[in-house]
Structure formats: structure tokens, C-alpha cells
Amino acid sequence: MIAIDWGTSSLRGWLLDEAGNVLDRRRADIGALGHGERCAEILSRQIEGWSDAQIVMCGMVGARGGWREAAYVECPAGAQAIAAAMLRVETDATALQDRIVRIVPGMVDRRSSSVADVMRGEETQIVGLLPVLQEPFEVVCLPGTHSKWVGIRDGRVASIRTAMTGETYALFRTHSVLARSMAAHDDAFDGASFDAGLRRSADAGGLLHHLFGVRTQGLFGQLSPEQAPSWLSGLLIGHEIREQLPLPQVVHLVGNDRLATAYARALAALDIETRSHSEQSAASGMRTLLQAAAP
């Protein structure tokens, strides 16, 4: 089968054999939004030479503004329900004839709060993790531009909470008055500054107040322009995580990059253990969903 994770900014593809082994992989910096029917052509080019008949896709390709809108599945739902809601894409594209193209739906949580929350793409990574999520209640954190905190109860996705942490970091890092207190183009991780920002998140005053500390500490020489980005990162991640408490003893993190490392450090400061999982769990998830849909 062919598994495609097509998000806002990139497309990642895996060619899998029947046992789920990765035979080949591809990656392109092409976002899924705004192409309309040309998605067929883009996809065809990306999978050139891969002849498998089954194609499963997840991510923003199924959003409004993507290729086809695959409606959100309501929480709670497990792999079976998600698989049953996959959208079959009909297309005339030559390279896709005689193939079955499916898009995994996103998920919506309308029950945890007065305002609904959603994810699209992350549900597939979580399906790929389900075999290791064996406790009655598990929490998966997928850090990023929009971090997702997902509660899993008895093998089903029960709750979704998004935190706009990565985007907030980027906005203040680049466009705010605080940018003047930070060294341009230098985001080297400084552990002590990150930890100080993390501790600051526990103080009174709230995030809107704490942010100003980048400026005042710069003003009084307590935070150098090179340290400030790490302090800001620690502050924001600290606020994000504190709002998730209480958390189970172990939190599952998806991603092995430096962002996941930072989250693991922040959680460790709260005595919470982490297990890190590869983003390739999306490929396993699509395989599970295909098997559930077409056994």
C-alpha cells in the first residue's frame, strides 16, 4: 500500500509491504491546500514508480480547501470508526486509475468543552500508536505549531485539546516588540534559560504578563539576546503543559526532533515521564485503517 501524510506545508509518502515494512519513502515541500483538483496530478508525480493499488492519505488534504473535504469523526472513536468514515476519492487522473484512493477523516471533540476542538492528521499518528497505548487512560502530546493533547480511553480517542504554542512563539519571536530583545536567526537551545522560562510560567500574573519579561530582563541585562528565545520557549511550553495538569505518570510524545526533546525536559521538571514515538506512526496508522476498512 501507499501511505501519504499531506499537511499544510509538506507531503510525506511511504511505500509499505503487507507486513508493514517501509520499502521506500518520499518527501516534498508541497502543502495540501489551494490546489483543488490539481491534487491528483501532484499526487501522481509524488508516487511515480509506486504501483500499489491502495492509497491512503491523511492530513489537510482532507480539509476544506484541500483536495476533498472528509468530514470530522466525533470523539470518542477508535480505529474501526475512523476507518469506516474514510472518504473514497473518485478521480480521472490516469496514474490513479485502477487504484483506490482514500482520505482519513479528521476528528472533532464537542464534549470536553463549550468550544469544539479538532485535529486532522494527528488521529492517524495516534491510530499507529494504539498498540502501545494499553493503559485504560493514556495521553498523547503532539507538539508543534498547533500542539495537540489527546486523551485515549480504552483504545479510543476520547478528547482533543489544541494549544497554539508554536505559532505564538513564532509570532512573538518575529513580529512583536520582543523580537528586538532577541538575536536574529539564532535559536540555539539554552537549557538554563529554557528552565527559567519554564519556572516563570508557574508565577502569578498570567501569560500576557509573563511575555513582557523578555523585554524587562533584556533591559536590565538579565537575559541576553541569545538566551531570550529559549526563555520564551520555556515560558510558552510551561504555560501549555501546566494547563494540562493533572497528567498521568507517563505522557506519549510524537516526534523525535528538538521540540519533542524540549517537551520531554519540561514534563520531566514536573516529574512526568515521557515515551517518544516517531512521526512515522502515521504510516502504521494508515495501514491499520486500511486493514480495518478492507479486511
Place this chain on the structure above:
Amino acid sequence: MIAIDWGTSSLRGWLLDEAGNVLDRRRADIGALGHGERCAEILSRQIEGWSDAQIVMCGMVGARGGWREAAYVECPAGAQAIAAAMLRVETDATALQDRIVRIVPGMVDRRSSSVADVMRGEETQIVGLLPVLQEPFEVVCLPGTHSKWVGIRDGRVASIRTAMTGETYALFRTHSVLARSMAAHDDAFDGASFDAGLRRSADAGGLLHHLFGVRTQGLFGQLSPEQAPSWLSGLLIGHEIREQLPLPQVVHLVGNDRLATAYARALAALDIETRSHSEQSAASGMRTLLQAAAP
């Protein structure tokens, strides 16, 4: 005397008689930063025709990067201590010869929190309000790009807390993914949406999570692009104010514009009364400081 409030983006000047009556006023969209010694020339042009010998200035003109850096006065401090710390500016500019030019210092609060907080310009507005701040403890809120919450104990400025609310609004309104859910160039105030955002700020999950509600409510048609800016504003102001609780029964607001109206509405929702004061209190403040410095 001549009173000049010279901030980041504009200069406002008042010509006052001995009783404190405003005889004339001026305003120019010239920020105080980055001009160096050319500030003398800019000031001369702005006060053309005003012949008074005493000139008092406040705001970013006294910041690093302004005309001359006037060091911060430590909290707690009253009008007398602020006046004593005014900086006398020596200049060769023809139009300023035979005049005495002073810059009001900013203030720093190093005691309320592990991270210092500062203000520059607002202290002068507060000095102008001191005659009406007669309770043993009073709170003044100066809403804006960087809102200031200032505690006044026994007539002295005791604490400063900044919240980057206005700037956060502008960043998310303009540069974030949420901008797509909001009507461009339409910031008409929608009371019901503002109140809904305000209520949302009381929910679990934190600001980084709540922000995402602009997107999800847009997605599900619960918030129109025209309503979304007011919801975002209510959310942010709600978070800002909740972090200041507990507050006294009455909060003093500086500013009569629509921002102050929104803050009054948000505070009323928490059963807190407000008294609104004009930003012209800066002029009264400079007059008080001049009298204290040169009686």
C-alpha cells in the same frame, strides 16, 4: 509651562497656564525613538509659538533609544520622588535656549515578582490622577498595546504589572492562522461576541488553547468573520483581567476611547466598577511634577 507626552508613535503637547488650564494643544505622529540629538529640532518645531520657559516631557523620549535616558525610579515612589529624579536636558538648540527642559523618569517595580516590570509615561498620567486616588489602596488600569496595571498605596506608586494584550491581539489579528477566520479591516465592536470571548477566558485549558477557538468556531459556523475579532478581544481582555483578581471594588481606567469602554464592560461583568479618566491627566501630572521640583 509646556507639557509634552512623547511616546513610541506620537507626540502630544499642552500649553498650560499657572492654574493648570490648557491654553493650547498639539499633536504629531512622530515617535520618540531613533532620532538622537535631532529630538531638539523636532521638539522646537512642535512648540513653535509657545514661549514658556519650563518644558517637562514624559514617555519614551526618556528611554534608551530616545533623546536622553532617564533612569527608572524604584517603586514605591510618590510625586516628590519622581520629581526629584527628573532629568535636566542640556541642549544647544536655539529655540530651547533660556528654557529649562526636563524629562520625567520611568518607574521600575523589582519587588512584586521575580521578574522586574516597568512603565514610562504612564507614571505621569498616574501622578495627574493622584488627587482622586484617595483610598489607602487603589488600582489604575491603562489599557493599550502593553496594558499597565498599577497599584497605588497611600498616594505612592507601589506596583506595576504589564500585560501584552493589545500587541497579542494585533499579532493574532494580522499575522496568525486565525487571521483567515476574521474579516479583514473590520473591527466593529460586537457586544455579544465580546462577552462570549470574555466568558471563554474563565474555562479550563488556558489562553494558548482558547485562542484556537477562533478557528474551530469559524469552522463550524458558530462565529462569523465579522464577529471573530470581538470574540478574540473579549478572550484576551478576559484573561488579562482575571489574572489581576482580586481587585478593589473600583478600578480607575485611563482613556475614554473604545478600548477603555471594552475594559469597563469586562470589569462590569466581574461586578467591578470603573472610573474613566482622560489621558490628558499626563499634562496635570507634568504640572504637579514641575511644581514639586521647582516650587
